[in-house]
Amino acid sequence: MNASDRTPADLLRSALAADPARPLVTFYDDATGERVELSVATFANWVAKTANLLQGDLATEPGDRLALLLPAHWQSAVWLLACSSVGVVAEVQGDPAGADLVVSGPDTLDRARACRGERIALALRPLGGRFPQPPEGFADYAVEVPGQGDRFAPYAPVDPAAPALTVGGVGLTADQLVARAREDAAERGLGPGSRLLTGRTYDTWEGLSAGLFAPLAAGGSVVLCRHLDRLDADGLAKRVESERITGTAV
Numbered sequence: 001m002n003a004s005d006r007t008p009a010d011l012l013r014s015a016l017a018a019d020p021a022r023p024l025v026t027f028y029d030d031a032t033g034e035r036v037e038l039s040v041a042t043f044a045n046w047v048a049k050t051a052n053l054l055q056g057d058l059a060t061e062p063g064d065r066l067a068l069l070l071p072a073h074w075q076s077a078v079w080l081l082a083c084s085s086v087g088v089v090a091e092v093q094g095d096p097a098g099a100d101l102v103v104s105g106p107d108t109l110d111r112a113r114a115c116r117g118e119r120i121a122l123a124l125r126p127l128g129g130r131f132p133q134p135p136e137g138f139a140d141y142a143v144e145v146p147g148q149g150d151r152f153a154p155y156a157p158v159d160p161a162a163p164a165l166t167v168g169g170v171g172l173t174a175d176q177l178v179a180r181a182r183e184d185a186a187e188r189g190l191g192p193g194s195r196l197l198t199g200r201t202y203d204t205w206e207g208l209s210a211g212l213f214a215p216l217a218a219g220g221s222v223v224l225c226r227h228l229d230r231l232d233a234d235g236l237a238k239r240v241e242s243e244r245i246t247g248t249a250v
Contacts, residue, residue: 006160007174008084011181011216012047015040023221025212026243027074031227034126036074043078049148050082055155057144058101058118062087062156063163067099067115069108072202072226075122075141077212079103080165084174087158092167093203109135120144168204180205181213185220188247194220197240198249199228210249220246 002014015024020041027036038046054060066083068090070076083090096102096115103120104112112119121138123131130142164174172180188210190196196215200207215222223243225231228250231239240248 006178007158007164008081008177008181008213008216009047009158011178011213012040012044012081015216015219016044018219020044024216025074025077026221026223028223028225028239029073029227030225030230032126036127038074043074043081045150046075046078046145047081047085048150048152049145050078051085051152051154052148053141053145054082054086054088055152056148058120060086060088060101062154062158063089064100065089065091065094065098067094067096067102067112068092069094069096069102069104069112070122070202071105071107071124072198072200072207072211072224073105073124074224075124075128076202077224080208080212084158084164085152086154087156087162087164089163090165092165092208094166103141104138106131106135109138113137165208167208170205177213178217181209181217184209184214185218188214188249190214190218190220190247192219194218194246195223195244196220196247196249197223197225197243197245199225200249206249225250 005011024040024043025038066088096112101118102112102115105124119138120141121135122141131140134140160175165172198210211224
């Protein structure tokens with residue numbers, strides 16, 4: 001990857017320039033049987049659309065705080081990179097009452113209603129499907145995002161030294177996040193072509209690093225597994241083989 005990259009959005013741009021067709025995020029939900037594979041190009045397209053939604057329709061600005069109430073999921077990864085693209089601070093499992101806007105999954109809607117700003121809800125259904133009935137007081141992400149532009153340009157450059165992420169009570173600037181992701185990738189022996197399988201949640205730095213940032217920083221990819229505890233040892237071994245896994249964080 002490019003040594004000059006200082007934000008997660010920079011890392012994604014470098015990945016897109018290097019090999020847009022390679023897998024970046026492969027997602028499994030072992031409660032539903034869902035499997036989704038996103039190439040770098042497809043993932044970047046989702047990020048661009050979501051960043052345009054943030055900057056345009058939701059009128060966010062660099063430094064705004066977004067309470068991200070989502071589990072480990074491919075769409076959560078999209079939101080993390082979209083926030084980085086705009087300069088919005090992603091507060092993972094943050095307090096909606098103190099945030100400028102909130103993004104919620106279907107299980108945290110009651111908590112998310114404490115936010116006085118914009119509220120976005122994700123159904124987290126297979127293939128990014130809509131809610132059968134949109135939750136009152138929320139915009140349905142699956143309705144709002146498809147019409148957004150496929151290319152994104154921030155109104156103002158994102159400052160790598162500005163706050164970018166808060167998780168587990170720890171705040172990181174964009175360049176601190178990238179530095180930690182690179183350190184984690186090195187410790188795990190990740191490099192271009194690496195495939196890291198993880199069943200960790202997204203509510204800790206370790207989970208976010210294994211589930212997105214370290215593989216991205218290394219030029220590798222992640223197999224992100226939700227409800228991995230429902231998969232038996234034989235099933236896990238088969239997945240490791242079929243997905244050509246080079247490392248695990250379970």
